[in-house]
Amino acid sequence: MNCLSNISRQFKKPLFNESIIFYFRRHINNSCEESKRIYELFVAEQKRQKEAVGRIEKIDVFYEGPPENVKLVMNKNLSTPYDCAKHLGSTVLNRAVVGLLNHETLWHMHRPLPDSCTLELLHYHLPNPASVNKSFWRSCSFILGAVILNAFKDNVRVNLHSFPSPNVKTGSFVYDVQLSLDDWKPTTSELKVLSIEMIKFCQQEHHIKCLNVEKELALDIFSTNPHKTQQIPDIAAHNSDKITLFKVGTHIDISRGPMVPNTSHLGRVTVTNVIKLDTDIPGDPIYRFQGVALPKAIVLNHFSYSLLEERARNLNSGRIPGVQEVDTEDSSLVTRVAHQS
Structure with missing residues (x-):
C-alpha cells in the first residue's frame, strides 16, 4: 500500500503536525508480524472447520x-x-x-x-430497511477499525477497544480506540486522509467472512489486546463458550454480525471526527473515531450528504467504554429481527 505522505501532497497546507504522522506500513515490523499471526490462526481454523464437515449432506x-x-x-x-x-x-x-x-x-x-x-x-430498497441499515452501519465500524489499526506510525501504540451496537439515529458509525497520544486533535487534512484510505480499502472489494471459534482460540488470537481479552470471557458466557470473528482482508475482529458481504457495498465514506473520551479505563486515552457513509446503491446529492457529514461531527451518543462496561457487540452471529413499530 502507498505511503499516506504521498497523498498529502495534494493538499496545499501541511498534512501532518510534529506529534503524529499517518502512514501505512510498507516493511515487516512487529505490528505486521502480529497481524500475520492473527490472520494465519483464523485461516487455519477456517480450514479445520471446513474439513471437519465430513460427508456432504x-x-x-x-x-x-x-x-x-x-x-x-x-x-x-x-x-x-x-x-x-x-x-x-x-x-x-x-x-x-x-x-x-x-x-x-x-x-x-x-x-x-x-x-x-x-x-x-x-436489500437497501426494502420498505422497512432497518435491519439492513444496522448491518451496513456495523460493517462501517468494523472496516474503520481495520483502517485505524494500520494508520499510525510505529511509535504510536494502537489498541482497538470496541464499537457500540449500530444505531443509525445517532448519525455516525463509531470505533473507540486507545492511542498513546495525550491530546490529539486531528486536522481537517488528516481526517481527509483517513477517509481516502477507507474508500481505497473498500474499493479493493474484500469479502467479509465470519467464523465461530472456541473461547480459548479467541483468547490466543487477541492475546496482545488487553481490551479484547477482557471482553471475550463475558461474550463467550452468553454464546455457548463461542466467539464470533469477522475477517476483512487480513484484519480480524469480534462482532455479533451480520455484516454486508463485501466492502464494495460502501459508496461515499467520510471519517468526520476523532474525539477524546472521558473514561476510567487506565493507560492511554480512548479516542472515538466517527464517520458517515452511504451504500453504493443509495444516491444522494452533495448538499444533502454534507448535512449528514456535519451531523456526524458531533459526539456520538453511543455508550462510552469504561472499566465496568463490557462490549455489547456480542458474539452471536444469529440475531433476531427487531420488532418495528
Missing part, C-alpha cells in the same frame, strides 16, 4: 423473492446465502445485503447454512 433451501420463488438443493454446513444468490443471477447477488432465514433470523451472507430453510435476501 444435501439440504433444501426455499428461496422467496424476485425473480421468482425457487427451491435450491445446497450442501449442509458448506453452502451459504451468498452461494444461493449465485444461482439467482447477478442482480440478486449484487444487491443482497443479509439473509433472512425462516422469516425471523438474520444471517450473514457468507455463513454456512446448517439445515433446510426458507431464505429471503434483504
Whole structure:
C-alpha cells in the first residue's frame, strides 16, 4: 500500500503536525508480524472447520423473492446465502445485503447454512430497511477499525477497544480506540486522509467472512489486546463458550454480525471526527473515531450528504467504554429481527 505522505501532497497546507504522522506500513515490523499471526490462526481454523464437515449432506433451501420463488438443493454446513444468490443471477447477488432465514433470523451472507430453510435476501430498497441499515452501519465500524489499526506510525501504540451496537439515529458509525497520544486533535487534512484510505480499502472489494471459534482460540488470537481479552470471557458466557470473528482482508475482529458481504457495498465514506473520551479505563486515552457513509446503491446529492457529514461531527451518543462496561457487540452471529413499530 502507498505511503499516506504521498497523498498529502495534494493538499496545499501541511498534512501532518510534529506529534503524529499517518502512514501505512510498507516493511515487516512487529505490528505486521502480529497481524500475520492473527490472520494465519483464523485461516487455519477456517480450514479445520471446513474439513471437519465430513460427508456432504444435501439440504433444501426455499428461496422467496424476485425473480421468482425457487427451491435450491445446497450442501449442509458448506453452502451459504451468498452461494444461493449465485444461482439467482447477478442482480440478486449484487444487491443482497443479509439473509433472512425462516422469516425471523438474520444471517450473514457468507455463513454456512446448517439445515433446510426458507431464505429471503434483504436489500437497501426494502420498505422497512432497518435491519439492513444496522448491518451496513456495523460493517462501517468494523472496516474503520481495520483502517485505524494500520494508520499510525510505529511509535504510536494502537489498541482497538470496541464499537457500540449500530444505531443509525445517532448519525455516525463509531470505533473507540486507545492511542498513546495525550491530546490529539486531528486536522481537517488528516481526517481527509483517513477517509481516502477507507474508500481505497473498500474499493479493493474484500469479502467479509465470519467464523465461530472456541473461547480459548479467541483468547490466543487477541492475546496482545488487553481490551479484547477482557471482553471475550463475558461474550463467550452468553454464546455457548463461542466467539464470533469477522475477517476483512487480513484484519480480524469480534462482532455479533451480520455484516454486508463485501466492502464494495460502501459508496461515499467520510471519517468526520476523532474525539477524546472521558473514561476510567487506565493507560492511554480512548479516542472515538466517527464517520458517515452511504451504500453504493443509495444516491444522494452533495448538499444533502454534507448535512449528514456535519451531523456526524458531533459526539456520538453511543455508550462510552469504561472499566465496568463490557462490549455489547456480542458474539452471536444469529440475531433476531427487531420488532418495528
